Amino acid sequence: MKIKDMLRHFATFPVTSLDRMAPGTTLVLSPHPDDESLGCGGFIATAVKEGRPPVVVIVSDGSASHPGSVTWPPLRLASLRQEESRQALKALGLTPDRLMFLGLADTAVPMDGQDFDAAIHHLLEIVGRHNCQTVLVPWRHDPHCDHEAVWIMGQKLKALRPQLRILAYPVWGLTLPPEQEIKEEPPTGWRLDVRTFLNKKREAIRAHRSQRGLVVEDDPDGFVLPDQLLEKMLQPYELFIAS
Template identity: 75%
Template sequence: MKIQEMLQHFASFPVAPLETIAPGTTLVLSPHPDDESLGCGGFIATAARDGRPPVVVIVSDGSASHRGSAVWPPPRLARLRQAESRDAAAMLGLPSDRLFFLGLRDAAVPTEGEEFDAALCHLLEIVRRHDCRTVLVPWRYDPHCDHEAVWIMGQKLRSLLPRLRILAYPIWGLTLSPDMDIEETVPTGWRLDVRAVLDRKRQAVQAHRSQRGLVVEDDPEGFVLPDHLLEKMLRPYEIFIAS
């Protein structure tokens, strides 16, 4: 199936209420600080507004976005990005005690081994403590190794706890070439209407100032969120793919 066909299927997903899409408490797994705001900020804000805030886990430390900066070496940048995530969560109405950081190294989130197993144990403890019934993970075709690794974490969680509903949210996959072929069957899923909280989502995205080119000044090659991605992320609906 080509990406263009996949995007057309996404656009045809039925619009459904939050409880239909993700019953119970939801665990949101975000590969980096900012993915939670970009991919499902509307979901987080809606759930928080409705009195059942999700649990949000930022998996990596976000320290690899400006590798060429001397002023912002990885440890300092990681601290900044964590602070930005806290600010973004507040914009979305998420209580501070529902936000967690695994602190895995950006661009090196594991898919197996001791570090992966330790992260999985931590997530299992969070799921059980908060009685999570749904887990949101990045779409498997997002073209970033950390997004794929977090998708794998979601699949492993479901293999250990089959009661979990795993849903995927696309971010960078929405920017792939329309003619690109992927090995995927016709998808099913839902769209969530986030128009009522879109301003909150926009503010949350804006809180990630380092990723918008507003903080680090000594790395001209550093990452900056592209306008074409922001345009796709700040639309009236968010997409959740049944995995």
Template identity: 40%
Template sequence: MKLGTFLRQVTELPVRGLDAFGSGGLVVVAPHPDDESIGCGGTLARCTAEGRPVAIIVVSDGSASHPASRSHPRTRLRRLRETETLAAVEQLGVPPRAVHFLALPDQFVPSAGPEASRAGRAVADIADGIGASAICAAWHHDPHRDHQASFAIVELAMRMRPGRLLAYPVWGWTLPRSTELDKGPLAGFRIDIGPYQAAKHAAIAAHHSQHGRIIVDDPDAFRLEADLLVHVERPHEVFLEISA
């Protein structure tokens, strides 16, 4: 399946309630600080409003977004991005105790080896802690190595704690339409986030450093651009079924 076909078919996925995640809690694994808000912000807000336990696991420390900044070297930027994440989830109604930072190195998240295994164990333990019935990972087709490595870490966690694995696209929306994806039919569902779109927008905006605010001494730094943000204006968030 090519991305162009995927983009057409994804609008036909069924709209489900939170029961689509099963009867337990929901774990969202974010490769970087901000992916939780971009990919799942509305769903997290809805879960919290409806009393479903959630946990957010931020895999990388986010400290490579402004590599040339002198005002915000990696240690300071890491602290800033953690602070922004906590401010973002507050907009979603998620308590700070539900957020877990693995602090793996931005751009160098491991997909295998001892460090990846420790991260997988952490994901499994956190999922156990809230009685999770589903773990949501960033899509393995997202064109960023940290996203792909984070997906691999979640796969390791599923070997330690078998369960339901779902994927949510972030950067995958922006791939060329000719990109080849998985073979076979598209499976998954959409969650209606209409009443929570304003909270999601506020959460994304809370990641000030990623919008070109605060840090002004690295003009070539990463910035959230309109070609991605246009996709988060949708009134639904997409979750794709991943086969074991």
């Protein structure tokens, strides 16, 4: 199926309520500090407003976005990106106790092995402690290895806790070339109306200043969120794919 056809298909997803789509407390898994704001900032704000704030876990440390910087080496950049996430989630109404960091290496989130198993053990503990019934993960076709790894984590959680509902939110997959083919049958899913929270979502995205080219000045080739992605993320509806 071509990406352009998949995007048309996504637009046909029924609009539904948070309660129907994501029962109970939700665990949001974000590959990097900013994916939580980009892909499901409206979801988070909605859940907070409805009195059941999610638990947000940032999986990687985000330290690889500016590898050429001398003034912002990995440890310093990782610390900054944690603070940006705190400010972003504050803009969405989430309290600090609902935000956690796994601290895995950016661009090297494991897909198997000992470190993967340790991460799953940690996530299962969070699921149990907060009685999570729904887990949000990135879309499997987001073109980034860390997004794929976190999607795999979601599948492992489902295998170990079959009662969990796993939903996927697309980020970078929405920017794939229109003619690119992906190997997947048309999925089912829902759209969540986030128009009420677009200003909060915009504020949350703005909090990730390092990713908007506003902090690191000595790495001209460092990462900057492209306008094309921001346009797709700030839409009236967020997408959630049944996984």
